[in-house]
Amino acid sequence: MKFKDIIGNESTKNLLRLMIDNDRIPHAILLTGPQGIGKLAMARAAAQYLHCEHRTGGEPCGKCPSCLQHQSFNHADTFFSFPVIKGKSNSKPTSDDYIAEWKHFLTENPIENYQKWLKELNNENAQPQIYASESANIITKMSYASYTAKYKVLILWLPEKMNEECANKLLKIIEEPFPDSIFIMVSDNPKEILPTIYSRLQIIEMKKLSTDDVATYLERTYNLSHQDAIAVAAPANGNIITAQETIALDGENKEFFENFVSLMRLAYARNLKALKAWAENINNFKREKIKRFMQYLARMVRENYIYNMRQPALNYLNSAEEQFSMRFAPFINDGNAERMMTEIEKAERDITGNANGKIVLFDFAIKITILIKR
Numbered sequence: 001m002k003f004k005d006i007i008g009n010e011s012t013k014n015l016l017r018l019m020i021d022n023d024r025i026p027h028a029i030l031l032t033g034p035q036g037i038g039k040l041a042m043a044r045a046a047a048q049y050l051h052c053e054h055r056t057g058g059e060p061c062g063k064c065p066s067c068l069q070h071q072s073f074n075h076a077d078t079f080f081s082f083p084v085i086k087g088k089s090n091s092k093p094t095s096d097d098y099i100a101e102w103k104h105f106l107t108e109n110p111i112e113n114y115q116k117w118l119k120e121l122n123n124e125n126a127q128p129q130i131y132a133s134e135s136a137n138i139i140t141k142m143s144y145a146s147y148t149a150k151y152k153v154l155i156l157w158l159p160e161k162m163n164e165e166c167a168n169k170l171l172k173i174i175e176e177p178f179p180d181s182i183f184i185m186v187s188d189n190p191k192e193i194l195p196t197i198y199s200r201l202q203i204i205e206m207k208k209l210s211t212d213d214v215a216t217y218l219e220r221t222y223n224l225s226h227q228d229a230i231a232v233a234a235p236a237n238g239n240i241i242t243a244q245e246t247i248a249l250d251g252e253n254k255e256f257f258e259n260f261v262s263l264m265r266l267a268y269a270r271n272l273k274a275l276k277a278w279a280e281n282i283n284n285f286k287r288e289k290i291k292r293f294m295q296y297l298a299r300m301v302r303e304n305y306i307y308n309m310r311q312p313a314l315n316y317l318n319s320a321e322e323q324f325s326m327r328f329a330p331f332i333n334d335g336n337a338e339r340m341m342t343e344i345e346k347a348e349r350d351i352t353g354n355a356n357g358k359i360v361l362f363d364f365a366i367k368i369t370i371l372i373k374r
């Protein structure tokens, strides 16, 4: 992981570079800040930079033996601790028991995502912890002389998930660290860290990303056009994970868009027979998906209404949606926008209330036919 692979938070990168270049590194650092900004990635970049044998231009070289080991999660003097769950035959789990899952998780999710970690643990309802068994493991690892590097590094993800016994056992080596050992902790909820631990950490606060930062990440990672990246990034409120979830739903978004377009075209053409088939098709979605579709319709009506005011800054349409709206938007206006929203909400409510979906949706389609004036 290089610093340049992390979007934004340039001042945090510079601070870490400065500490490392001057060999004045606090022995226990805490990286905090909102979710979905890449705090764990920052910790990994710092560790790689620290161990790199040929730092250049404020970046690890990416080529020396130490960098290669970092990039394959096999660096001899870098350890990871993270929340895990108890197994059927393992009542004292440690991070080492889940190291294969962990490497897979980091490879798939350079921006760490707690929900994805639960999936990796194969239990989305689990409440993983860092157990007392882990503290013994950490103390052993950190007490050995380092193998190749000057510094041993322990990257501890989510210290707020340490149980009290673990935290108490670790307290001593955080207070009186082994020589040349560095803890880099990464927290989403620093308020939940035991105060005795928290008070001994050097806090480095990372900031929320801007919409442009999130969009840049999406353009780089998913090859999106700038317009599509902004359309996804703007509602994500600086959180890359939220934006990624939107993209994961992209297949569904396309299906919703196509059904929105055919509803409006058929309503305009007053093609009742085809609208009946449309209602039947939508009714074949699962109930939760119908609700998401109705919310999508509401968003499209709102966006098209705004589109008429020619205020592009307010619009979050992707390129296909905008293409359609260029000609369609005038049909959503002061005369019908509000009533359309009311009908959408009513249909959604009726479907949630277990009414016959086919009838509700066909009835809804007829209302749209009446509201779209020729």
Ligand SMILES: [Zn+2]
Pocket (backbone or CB within 6 Å): 051, 052, 053, 054, 055, 060, 061, 062, 063, 064, 065, 066, 067, 068
């Ligand atoms: Zn290197």
